[in-house]
Amino acid sequence: MTTFSLDSDPQTSPAMEAAARAQASRRGFTLVEIMAATGIMIAVILLVLSLTTNVLNTWNLSSDQLAQNYEARIALDFLAQDLEASVFRSNGMAWMEVRYVDVDANATDQTQLFFFSPVIDRPRKDNGGNTIAGDICAVAYLTEFQNPFTGGGDATPGGDRPQYGLYRAVVDAENTFEEALSLQDYDGTVASLLYSVWNGVARDSDGAGITLNPLDQDGVRRGGNAMTWITASANYLSANVTNFQVIFYYQTTTAGGVNVIEALTDNGESTGTPIDFLVADGIYEGTNGGGGNYAAIPIDGHLVYADIKMTVLGDEGANMVANGTWGDAGLNWDDFQLSYGQTFTRRVYIMSNPI
Secondary structure (H helix, E strand, C coil), rough: CCCCCCCCCCCCEEEEEHHHHHHHCCCCHHHHHHHHHHHHHHHHHHHHHHHHHHHHHHHHHHHHHHHHHHHHHHHHHHHHHHHHCCCCCCCCCCCCCEEEEEECCCCCEHHHHHHHECCCCCCCCCCCCCCCCCCCCEEEEEEEECCCCCCCCCCCCCCCCCCCEEEECCCCCCHHHHHHEEEEECCCHHHHHHHHHHHCEEEEEECCEEECCEEEECEECCCCHHHCCCCCCCHHECCCCEEEEEEEEEECCCCCCCCEEECCCCCCCCCCCCCCCCCCEEEEEEEEEECCCCCCCCECCEEEEEEEEEEEEEEHHHHHHHHHHHHCCCCCCCHHHHHHHEEEEEEEEEECCCC
């Protein structure tokens, strides 16, 4: 006879209870749990992406600024070194000429410098291994908008990818001595301008033409117009220099015997527009973009220092300029330079007074 207990379930056994517990432990997540976990995962992913984006942006910005600092440092160091050692003589010849010209519709009043200096990186030997005597060299600085390697200027997508660049040209001491240092005394004519030494229309004291024949990077005399050689790829100094201005200051004595320092600008102040000038037996003032038209009577004074200011674009801005799309940023040129570039300044004291 079978006996039933009133205290137990006849359908339940220890084995069945264990199976039930195992099944319960294998139960999946509920929809609410899945949604909560997904939300947490998305939040974590977004946080990581945000942090990664910020790190990359900071890295790109820092890299851009380092590149801009590098380009500016090269230009400022070379220019400071050359200007501080610039040579002046009171013999009537032009020893420095500074012009402010428009490179294009954007880069206006850009500085062109022509002077003499014993530069430390001057050519020492020609391609035959012959030592070049002397140390004083004709030096030129200017900016240009072109592809520094091909010379092309098509700023459209797929074009030449031109860029604003600063160029520095140095004529070896031998050719400088034989040609440039034979320039006739400044008399107000084009033939007596230092600029004319570079573009091939200057004359020496005997009336003969002056022809600069600088050495190329291989130590070979290149011939041709030295003015066009300035913007050769071998003379490319700094990239993406969209604004290059050097304002010079001179010391003179007032009628009352007081020494004063004034800027070579249209108002004599640093806030004025720089004006062309030439240094010979005095400082001959011109006008902005005057093309070599200088005053007949020089200022009785000498240069004391120069303030250099240059703006260098970062990679993003440079690419926009190269493709001709910088206007898509909705900014005028000055604001575009502020947004995509950095401005660097330096004061350089000119040690060589006329002797």
